[in-house]
Amino acid sequence: MKVRILVRLKPGVLDPQGRAVHHSLEGMGFDGVDDVRIGRMIEMDVVDGTSDETLNTMCEKLLANMVIEDFAIEKLEGEKETA
């Protein structure tokens, strides 16, 4: 089963990397960009039947810093058969 985890900074947490990218885009002539936030994407192949609870625990303990980050778990279609 393919799982995608998106980790993003919580609203209100300063994102200097996003700000730098925003500034660069403007410098390159791309107007009309309002806000840029940068996060992480983690794609994993896990065995079918891995529970949501297990995935949540992985995120809380390792993949995201819960003090400043939120995460979202997406199960992707076109699952790889591992069972």
Add this chain to the structure above:
Amino acid sequence: MKVRILVRLKPGVLDPQGRAVHHSLEGMGFDGVDDVRIGRMIEMDVVDGTSDETLNTMCEKLLANMVIEDFAIEKLEGEKETA
């Protein structure tokens, strides 16, 4: 309009960060993880009507390193009205 850009390493490109995370997950007792790949997520607010071509150019020129990375552009539902 909210746009999400996912930047991931091309297949075959070594991902040491993903490997380290995979190793840590195993060390923490999470079995059943087959493969871990780590990429970037860039979320932007752009004005409505921004063309796909413009978004592609942003990715190719700044947001992704086309030598080793691929990107995917997702337009998110629940668009913010800026027009």
